[in-house]
Amino acid sequence: MKQLAIILFCITIVGCSKQNIEICASPNCDIYYEIWENLFKVRNNISDAYFDNHITVTETAIHVWADGESFRVSYHVKID
Numbered sequence: 001m002k003q004l005a006i007i008l009f010c011i012t013i014v015g016c017s018k019q020n021i022e023i024c025a026s027p028n029c030d031i032y033y034e035i036w037e038n039l040f041k042v043r044n045n046i047s048d049a050y051f052d053n054h055i056t057v058t059e060t061a062i063h064v065w066a067d068g069e070s071f072r073v074s075y076h077v078k079i080d
Helices: 002-015 027-044 048-054
Strands: 055-065 068-077
Touching: 027 048, 027 055, 027 068, 048 055
Parallel strands: none
Antiparallel strands: 055 068
């Protein structure tokens, strides 16, 4: 019985898929995100449809530095 409980616990951990999505919600984030998305598609030579179906943004953030701002994007790529 103890072994069954351990196996079920392991299956639960492996089977769970949590995605923490943290998208910043400021006007600058929206502007920077549009720029990033366009550059990403052009540099990788991918269509809007491919981007929408294969790229999942999980985090965006703006970091303010002494010399300006940095826009950070974290994303997952789905490979068929």
